[in-house]
Amino acid sequence: MKKPHNKYEISTDSRLRFPEDEARYPWLSLLLDGLAVFDKGTALAIQRARRKRSRPVACREGCGNCCRANTDIPVFPLELAGIYLYAIERLNGPLRETLKAQLTRHDGKLPCPFLIDNGCAIYPLRPGVCRLFVVFGRPCSAGEDAYHTRREDVLTPLEEFSNQAYFIMLPFYGITKDEDRIKAIKNKVIHARVRNLLSCDWKNLAQKMEDHDRGAAS
Ligand code: SF4
Ligand code: SF4
Structure with a gap:
């Protein structure tokens, strides 16, 4: 496998920025760069599919x-x-309170605990998969997972962009050298770490949000 490269000149210059947080948490820049590459891949895949x-x-x-x-x-x-x-640190107002309550109640089942009023409470930081899942034709009906009901209407992500995103993000997992990252992508090392968002312990996040709020109030 060749090293993922900027064949498409995947610039992340215009991506979302949290300068203070990025200065405190260097891993955040890796994440935001990687997510921006997913977004660019999706935009190009849509353009191609529309042709x-x-x-x-x-x-x-x-x-x-x-x-x-x-x-x-x-x-x-x-x-x-x-x-x-x-x-914990960026979400404010009524959305924050609704999310805390929803995370506390989450029992591992659908819907996604971040869905509030038909919107994503963590939209800027939503995972890559939510950026890659695009459906053509008619909107999904209630209860429909279009991947299973009409795969032909679901966008196929561009592998080169996904690999580029993983390449950018791999240092977070301690894999820093170019050649090691290339091998890790080929061997799907990062995929061995994947979790299902629905089965994560979101009560823990709700508690951390609450602790943060108490700390800020005292
Ligand atoms: S995290 Fe993904 S699945 Fe959950 S509400 Fe946001 S976009 Fe939907
Ligand atoms: S069309 Fe389907 S995949 Fe697209 S936003 Fe609506 S429900 Fe989600």
């Missing part, structure tokens, strides 16, 4: 049936670190 099919992208803001129906939501440890940081 081949006349059906438009069905995904819209406020269309959350996928977050209620997909039983497998892979999330990597670095993405989990980003979700924790965002929820």
Whole structure:
């Protein structure tokens, strides 16, 4: 396997930035760069797919049936670190309180505990899989996982972009040399660390949010 490279000139210059947090947590820059590459890959894959099919992208803001129906939501440890940081330190207002309550109640089942009013409470830091899952044609119906009901309408992610994103993020897992990262991608080392977002202990995050709030109030 060749080293993933910037064949598509994957610039992350315009990506989301949290300068203070990135100065405190160097891993956050790896995550934000990697997520930006996923987003660019999705945008290009949509462009290419649109040339081949006349059906438009069905995904819209406020269309959350996928977050209620997909039983497998892979999330990597670095993405989990980003979700924790965002929820604990960045989320404010009523959304924060609703999320805390929802995380406390989460029992490992659907819907995704971050779905609030048909929107994603952690949208800027949502995992890669949520950035890659795009459906064409009609929006998913209630309870439909389009990957299983109509695979032909589900966008196929561009492997080169996903590999580039993993390449960027691998130092978080202690794999820093280029050649080791290339091998790790080939051997799907990062995939051995994946968890299902639904089965994570979200009560723990709710508690940490609460502790943070108490600390800030005292
Ligand atoms: S995947 Fe389906 S439910 Fe989710 S935003 Fe797209 S069309 Fe809507
Ligand atoms: S993290 Fe956000 S986008 Fe992903 S499944 Fe949950 S609510 Fe939906």
